Amino acid sequence: MEFRSRVAYCGLLMMVLVAFACAPTAATKPDPASSGTGSASAKTSDTARSGDGQGGGTKESDATSSSLKALQEGKPPITPASSPLKDAFFDFDRYDLSGDARAVLRANADWLKNNPSARVEIEGHCDERGTNEYNLALGAKRAQAARDYLVSLGIAPDRLSTTSYGEEIPVCQGHSEDCWRQNRRARFVIVERRATS
């Protein structure tokens, strides 16, 4: 009879938690993706030049390619340390948001509020365990949970799209929990950002 908390219920719960958990970013756990593989962030300057077709006026310094594009270009699907939008992480086979994940999303929401012309695609990812199709659906749930929370924080829904790569484009290639937790993530790709004066 255990029922997983659904996104709809999460929303209510979050409002409560946000109210008293306001020491946000300090409580955020270090981003394993960027700390573990920081060297790759130096390469992000290629991203804007190679032309996403949707990259618009994205600044080279904080550009994050979609994971699919990174795969096609032979780059690791890493969120650069310089990116203003950080990854949110999940537990195995879960798509409800932990306190850490909510703290990351609040910081992302703050940035989105300060950059009102930016549009973002949220990618849901999973670790390699379990079957591909289920993980594609689970990744979609994770992206949607992140999106719903951002909307609850006041970000316009039409600025946020979602996609899922399931377990197909891991940021960490190993077969241990240390890798798996880095791969269970919602990742934010700025798809449009007109220069703000």
Add this chain to the structure above:
Amino acid sequence: MKFLLLVLSLSFGFHLDLALAQFKGEIVGSGGQKFPIAVSPLRNTGSATADAGRFSTGIADSIVHDLELSGWFRVIDRSSYIESPQQSGITLGTFDLKDWSTLGAEGLVKGGFSVQGDEIVVELRLFDVYQGKERIAKRYTGGVGQFRRIAHKFVDEIINQFTGIPGVFNTQIAYVSNSGGRFKEIYYSHLDGSEKRQVTDNRTINLSPSWGVNGRTILYSSFQDRAQTLYLRDLPSGKDLRFNPPGAGRFLGGKLSPDGQMVVATYESGGNSNLYLLDRSGKVLRRLTEEPGIEVSPAWSPDGKQIVYVSDRSGSPQVFVLDVQSGKSRRVTYNGSYNTSPEWSPKGDRIVYTGRVGSKFAIFTIPVEGGDPRKLTSEAFDSEDPTWSPDGRFIAFSSNRAGKYHLYVMQASGENQRRLTGSGGDDTKPSWSPRLVD
């Protein structure tokens, strides 16, 4: 006791009527004896050709591969054979049966071939060594590049002789592999790895291949167009039909119905994935589930009236069965907290699926009405993505027991687990084709 064993071993031998009565569909039960058989390299009955060795041993090798894969035969090692295949005859009376009975062979496969241009003519025979009788004699003509297929067809005949149901070796396995690098592309080949073909080459992620009824189409999902959707590949023409999603969401996977006229697909929108009934052009006919959670991995019952799938509505992924007509679902699995990727046996009686055991994944089967699951693979490693052979007597799956993911085949009981020829990369998501027409 000894006498009883002897009677049994004879009865699944060449006393065909008896064999059929006792072993219909299953030659040997667990603990049963494997049938000892010898497979001679083929004699070149045509003019001398540089490729003669390749055909002579290649066809024999493929026959041996299939017989061993079936789990029902013990193939006597070729190095012990007495007669010279290029000197002895291939019809009764033109070779000495004692050369084979001495080795303990009860069955014997002999044959000859001749190459004419791009064509090869192959004659294959099955003999009962003890009774001195010929049981099968077949002549095949084909392109020299398809000589292994001839071997598979003949083994299907041998298995028909023993069980009353043809074998499943003239079939193909479609699968996903990253052998070409970091991308996941779809391939298919015979079970022995021969006649391998690459289906997709779009340098993205391609997943979940499944065969159409005639073995001429493969339905798969792909990120080739950035957003994931389904594609129906017509193999003879190489053309893809793209399924346009009905809204802003994505098709995550799907399967063609047993009559080939419909597709059941997973459509994800707003984070919710549900099952949809489509026609074979991808147009939505009907929505099948209305759930807020995850509904994925649908597969048809053999009569096309029910669909087995995965739902997390109870809090964890479990196997459910949906009645297409009424739209009603019932839960099948209750053991374990993670049961996925089900497929319905072509015999109709059981469902195979992947279940989590501790921190590993194993293959299980369970009666379609529910009940006690039967674990078929060890949880010392991961085994996933099971797919039935067209006769329901075998299951192919992927496993990382040798490091990378490779494809394996086992009997539906879990016995005789054997690795198929690998691509060098991770090979996953096998789908077993129907029997090939030619």
